[in-house]
Amino acid sequence: MIGKLSEFVDKKVHFIGIGGCGMSALAAYLHKHGAVVSGSDCRGTPFMEPLLHRNIPLYIGHDTEKMPACDLVIVTPAVKPDNCELQKAVAQNIPIIRRGEFLGRILSDQKTIAVAGAHGKTSTAALIAWMLHYAGFVPSALVGGIMENFEANFVLQNGSWTVTEADESDGSIKWFSPEISVILNVDDDHIENYGSTDSMLAHYRTLVSQTSGSVILNNTDQVLSCWQSDRIIHFGQRNSFHVDEKTVHYDSQGVTFVLEHAEMQKRDVFLPVPGRFFVSNFLAAVTACVTAGLTVEQCIDAAQSFKGVKRRGQDWGCVDGVRIIEDYAHHPTEISAILEVYRRCYSGKIACVFQPHRFTRSKQIAPLLADSFRNADSLIITDIYSADEHVMQGINGEYVFQHICQKRAGGCLYISHLNDVVEYLEQKKNEFQLIIFMGAGSIGICAKQFKALLQSMVSI
Template sequence: MRIPVPEQILPAEQLGRVHFVGIGGAGLSGIARIMARRGVPVTGSDDNDTPFLAPLREVDVPIHLGYAAEHVADADTLVVTTAAREDNPEVLEATRRGLRLLPRSAGLAAVMADRTVLAVAGTHGKTTTTSLLAVALIAAGADPSYAVGGVLSATGRNADLGAGDLFVAEADESDGAFLVYDTHAAIVLNIEADHLDVWGTEEAYAAAFEDFADGIDPAGFLVCGVDDPGAARLAERQRRAGRRVVTTAVDTEADLRAVRLRTAGGGTTFAVERDGIELGEVALRIPGRHYVVDALAALAMGLELGHDFAALAAGLGSFVGTGRRMEPIGTVGEGADAVRVYDSYAHHPSEIRGDLQAARSLVADGGRLVVCFQPHLVSRTRIFGVEMGEALGAADEVVVLDVYVAREQPDADVTGALVADAVPLAAEQVHFVADRSAALDTLVSTVRPGDLVLTLGAGDVTALAPQMVAALDAQRGPA
């Protein structure tokens, strides 16, 4: 459901009693927690009891499971997820009563109204970079508020209210939400075609990032990762327009560079140079070049805000991950024969390539990388299905599920088979298994001692990872 953004977005304290439709999602749950912590009366409903609801129960937010008109009660404002159906009874009731309706973007803008907003944008890496930036600024003593699209492992929450002036926000481009925010400074990690079901063309998608950058406070600045061609073009245009731009890179020339990357023990260490002068080293506890790119962008933002390199680096070094971003789920067995299971949200070809590269660095000697991938959205699979399959070729064994349809109608011509057929491995190494429960059986029968199993996708494939651990444990029997 598309709720229009109002011409004037009131601060959270002026919204009255606020009811969230879809409060269990990553975006709305964070906004609701921050509003509740600021003293705004908050309630919410959702179809499912998701992991994002626990931090809301910590602050005594009443939550209904299921949707019903009476849940609206005495609310003055509804904040509505884009996933809500047109016939949602709570939205229909609010419309009948003439209540204020806000989309997620306006709800977030309402809680950021009196803060200095630091927005993290890009096709990939937003959640991890927002999390890294929040942790780094906390370590530097800034005590920011933050709203992230995943659970921050360090706090167990996806959002919180800080005492400082800064607000670190993941800026989502998928529905144009990032165009609503009053942004002081921003990171743009990369710009690759995605969400074409909303934007229509690659050109329109890229133009949205231009509009986002144009809207940054003239006194603020922009951080761009110029290893990515789309972000490099944005940086060049914004500099020509007079914007203060800080560029970051691993492979090309930039204001801030990561050099001498070393991966060992499940982490990555790199040195940082600013204008050719070495500032020191950062030791990440997460593997993979793409996480170095993310950490470098967060570091650039912190340095540009005037924080100390050592404090920021210490914060980055303390980061242990975000839920569903190369998240370790469990280990079955011991030593070299142990099977390790990870889960990740990657659903775009570039994200798949990055996570498989990181996972490969974790595979034990003699072990294999076994990947279970669920394509997300019919439109995305239609456009990128072949590229997804090609990216999965970096694994040793691949299980592909059917498409997670989400907000679109199914298409008999667009299934997971489109992805599986494009995987450049031998036929016996690729399994298209449409049914999720059958996929679990396939994984259990496929895995060998020493393998690393990675579940990938933005849909319900995430449920397979803990099920895989439980099944392998049961297979081993009593210790």
């Protein structure tokens, strides 16, 4: 039985797939608390470098000969049953547990703020961590992206609070029992892992019931607004932190708005990150942090220096009159929200390069995507990023493209390979004020290559 974090001092824990964002953060956290950590991955990733600096033994490729003796094996959902290291652990009766479940279990006796929801978890968790840090609470944090303020996907400090994400994608949300929980929104984003909406909502309700303190919910979410209890705080309504939409203004530098609460004077807020979701994320973060003991002023001051999360509206700069943005959005709701904000900020034409994510996901959402791109003047669809999924017959980038074309009146191209996308954009660059590279896979490579190409042309 997996129990308290203190039980893992000197225990040998091996991570299969340690190069992932969440896995590497958990490995560092365990290492800090006295575990003997090792790990492998099929490929090298930037997330492995901080672990090497901590002298954590890692190796590329899965190899039973290199796999050290261990007391526990932690895996991600991406690890297939035929993985040789996983099979070795099974044969030797070594306990095996998924990352999300393990994280939830070991944090059960810690002062934890857990952020859940279909969209915005990483940005909100990063903002909460920054607010706590700015106010001198020296928190630890484990999130699903690179927090620009900390330049890492984790921060390990000696304060009492730990901030993390409770991931709903694989059902591991039910293993968390935090002191404060935040649920931003719910939708059917990962319904394939639950079988039904009722089953998915039951997992969220389990998180609520297992939270020892306050439960912070988004009042603008149709489902969450109906949930009631003495411990629930709904942000976004008049007797809690809320924002009058008329006060919200976007530009290329970020978003400004007026924060309101029935028990305080109105406050002007500036967030140096773009996006409609960030206003809602801020309301969630300030509610959580005030509940944890911060003042409203500390939260607002911290927000002004919040740098966001890498790949969430990441600005790669403006080269030869073309602004280059990369964003992690890959779900219709996220895509629509991001493009809506940039449409307000830029008067010129906007091009969007979209890399669909996973075959199963692409099959599910392809019929829903067309309207999400309505604020893009030009749209390029690439091949699907598999994320190690097996190929599905007939499901590819062209499949997504055809579904979009059925509802979109022109301005859409299918270019399968990223290198060809860069070449195409080189010819068309003067037509656009903004080009957004969007997706959760390798699309960032395309953004970097395009920027480098423009810079080389300018310097000639």
